[in-house]
């Protein structure tokens with residue numbers, strides 16, 4: 001009898017609310033709290049954020065159109081067939097010819113698209129006050145990135161051409177598998193070989209926040225012994241974090257901007273999000289999903305190429321001839337541009353999962369709202385649902401704050417969270433760095 005009473009008491013203690021319960025929230029309360037958080041931005045910040053992000057809609061398509069134009073320039077006068085002819089005479093081996101053609105093509109593409117990139121990634125980022133990096137270091141990083149591409153992609157394209165020659169009409173199935181392998185190698189190598197080219201990674205300073213983060217990681221089964229901080233302030237004001245690597249190289253890294261600009265609650269929430277990516281195996285599922293997506297694009301390229309380049313047009317003998325690379329590449333870019341919402345939705349789906357994981361792991365909904373507001377410096381807060389589906393590779397700030405407030409309201413109603421107002425604290429102002437576009 002006594003034992004049964006104790007058991008009942010224990011159950012009550014385990015299941016019972018720790019704080020006062022409240023009536024279930026209404027959807028209108030949650031909407032109003034979300035709007036109240038967004039209103040703390042002020043009209044100017046909202047307008048600037050919208051203008052910056054909406055500009056990128058057409059910039060994405062203009063970039064694709066520019067690439068297609070460069071491809072046409074190389075292809076139509078038969079210049080690229082000339083390049084392939086010269087390579088065949090000098091390099092002989094088919095693999096090397098494909099590699100040389102890919103290198104020449106990417107080199108020309110990089111040079112001709114540089115002015116556009118300079119405007120998008122340097123001038124515009126400064127106009128909107130997002131970056132404060134000087135031109136010299138910016139150019140250095142741009143060239144490092146371009147050099148890396150010139151090392152990796154010609155090799156990748158030469159391997160694809162090998163499968164076009166060997167597997168014929170089924171090449172795109174093999175190419176999808178090669179893409180998965182390439183993704184995996186790059187993801188595994190990134191923390192060790194690639195990221196250090198752009199930023200310095202140091203172990204996070206010892207202290208209560210680091211101890212708190214490591215406890216949360218280990219509570220969620222992440223075998224993290226350390227958290228890294230990288231000097232993103234070198235490039236921009238952006239607050240960010242990531243989980244990178246694969247197998248032995250996996251690690252959680254936080255930007256110095258995040259630690260400097262966001263409260264411990266916000267840092268906990270962001271880290272919870274990254275832990276979510278890790279626990280849910282997102283690196284693997286993204287590699288699989290994006291490689292299948294790439295496979296579908298390769299198949300589109302295959303059929304479109306055959307339809308356009310039959311009868312040796314522009315000196316191209318067929319799909320296996322590297323002289324047709326500008327055409328194949330232009331088709332890939334065009335199909336990828338059309339499929340933008342599919343790519344975005346694959347990624348956004350994973351990000352949404354990490355968000356809900358993060359808020360459950362960190363139990364910091366206000367920290368989530370605070371961070372979502374800072375991300376408005378480079379992402380429009382409140383798009384239409386169609387706009388979000390089409391252009392967003394992460395949930396919008398509105399979606400994220402709404403989710404955080406919904407979580408908070410229901411947890412408070414259940415008594416699992418102390419009562420506090422839904423929405424921002426009185427007089428709350430987001431810690432924006434970007435305040436003027438004049439500098």
Ligand SMILES: [Zn+2]
Nearest residue numbers: 273277351354
């Ligand atoms: Zn994420």
